[in-house]
Structure formats: C-alpha cells, structure tokens
Amino acid sequence: MTGIGGHLARSTGERMRQRVLAGVCVFAVLAAAILAHGSARAQTSQEALVKVGFLFNFARFVDWPQSAFQDANEVGMCLVGADPFGKALDTLRGKVVAGRPIQVYRYKAGDSFKKCHVLFVSESEKRHLGEILASVRTSPVLLVSEIENFLELGGMIQLVDLDNRIQFEVNLGVAQKSGLGFSSRLLKVAANVIGGR
Numbered sequence: 349m350t351g352i353g354g355h356l357a358r359s360t361g362e363r364m365r366q367r368v369l370a371g372v373c374v375f376a377v378l379a380a381a382i383l384a385h386g387s388a389r390a391q392t393s394q395e396a397l398v399k400v401g402f403l404f405n406f407a408r409f410v411d412w413p414q415s416a417f418q419d420a421n422e423v424g425m426c427l428v429g430a431d432p433f434g435k436a437l438d439t440l441r442g443k444v445v446a447g448r449p450i451q452v453y454r455y456k457a458g459d460s461f462k463k464c465h466v467l468f469v470s471e472s473e474k475r476h477l478g479e480i481l482a483s484v485r486t487s488p489v490l491l492v493s494e495i496e497n498f499l500e501l502g503g504m505i506q507l508v509d510l511d512n513r514i515q516f517e518v519n520l521g522v523a524q525k526s527g528l529g530f531s532s533r534l535l536k537v538a539a540n541v542i543g544g545r
Contacts, residue, residue: 396436398514399507403437406490406505406516407445407466411529416465416488422451424463428480429456429470432494461489469493469503477501488527499542504528510539520544 407423423445427437431454440450453463457476460483461467467489469480474495481491481502491504498506499519504526506517518535521543535541 395514396433397439400433400436400440402507402514402516403466403468403492404440404443404445404450406492406534407450409531409534410466410490411531412446412465412488413527415527417448420463420465421448423448424453424465425450426453426455426461426464426467427470428454428459428461428467428473429476430472432470461487464489466490466492469495469498471495484526486526490523490528508539515539517541 403425407425425437425440427433431437437452441452443450451463455461457473457480461480464484465488467480467484469477469491471494473480477495478501484491485502491498491502492507493503493505494507495501495503499517499522502519502522504519504523506519508515508517516538517540518530518538519542520530520535523530524544
C-alpha cells in the first residue's frame with residue numbers, strides 16, 4: 349500500500365512540476381513576444397527572444413540584498429563577450445524589476461562590472477571565465493551562461509537545451525554565498541538545483 353501511495357505521490361508531484369514548467373515556458377515565450385512587440389525591423393531569432401525572456405524572469409525572481417542598490421537606481425542587465433542576443437537584449441531596456449528600470453550594458457573581459465545585477469557570460473569568454481567570476485565573487489551579481497559545466501565552475505544559472513527545450517539549472521550554494529536568494533517559484537521549475545541549504 350505504501351509503495352502504491354508513494355508512486356502516486358511521485359506521479360502527482362511530477363505532473364505538477366511539468367505543469368509549472370510548461371507555464372514558465374509559455375510565460376517566457378509570451379514575455380519574448382511582448383518584448384519584441386513594436387520592433388518590426390528586429391532581425392533577432394525566436395530562440396534569442398526566449399532566452400532574453402528567461403533573463404528577464406530570472407531578474408524578477410531573484411532577491412538581492414539592499415546593498416546591491418546602494419549606488420544604483422536601476423537594474424543592470426549586462427553581457428560580457430560576443431552578443432548571442434542581438435537587438436533582443438535591448439528590448440529589456442526600461443522594463444521594471446523590483447521597482448527599478450532595467451538598463452542594458454555590454455562589456456568585454458577585463459572591464460569592471462560594477463553596474464551589473466545580472467551578468468550573462470557569453471560562450472566566447474570561456475577562456476576568461478575564471479577571471480570574470482573572480483572579479484564579481486564577493487558582489488551580489490546573478491551569473492548566467494550557456495557555457496558547459498558553468499555551475500561546477502562557479503556560475504549560478506546555466507541555460508541548457510534538454511529535449512529540444514530551453515531550460516535552466518541552478519547552483520543555489522554559489523548564489524547564497526553572494527547574498528542572493530531565489531524565489532521558490534523559480535526553483536520549482538529549474539531542471540536541476542545543486543548546493544544550497
């Protein structure tokens with residue numbers, strides 16, 4: 349009896365997780381469509397828009413310490429390295445997160461990331477990853493990338509392609525060490541969560 353009950357509980361839990369994940373995926377696509385609205389000349393791909401939609405939602409569901417905004421009235425959405433998003437990233441400019449407008453910044457390795465609250469590390473920066481991570485290690489900056497093994501190397505969120513769908517994995521321990529917290533709603537739909545307490 350216990351075995352059957354446990355199986356039903358797992359099945360119900362898995363169905364719930366799939367429904368929530370589907371909801372977030374739909375939300376990301378809708379967000380991407382909303383962000384793209386009005387930019388008829390934009391030459392960005394649907395995939396880029398979906399990924400930018402994920403970045404926007406990561407910013408919405410992260411809790412930064414108050415110190416992160418001591419010298420800023422905006423949320424810095426930053427990219428370091430080759431730009432995989434094109435104009436899609438610029439559609440975030442002026443959108444509001446935590447009562448503050450988003451500003452978009454593009455950097456190269458070796459720059460200061462003091463204006464950043466979210467930092468997307470392009471795959472072109474694989475060679476400089478250690479240097480980039482070290483430069484923000486003690487700062488409340490959300491680190492996101494598609495670089496393979498990004499979480500194991502010290503990143504916080506890695507975008508991954510699973511079953512031909514863009515999903516994400518989270519290193520909760522690294523985020524917590526930097527003073528960041530994640531909404532339980534975000535963690536529920538992550539493909540994988542490691543670390544944390």
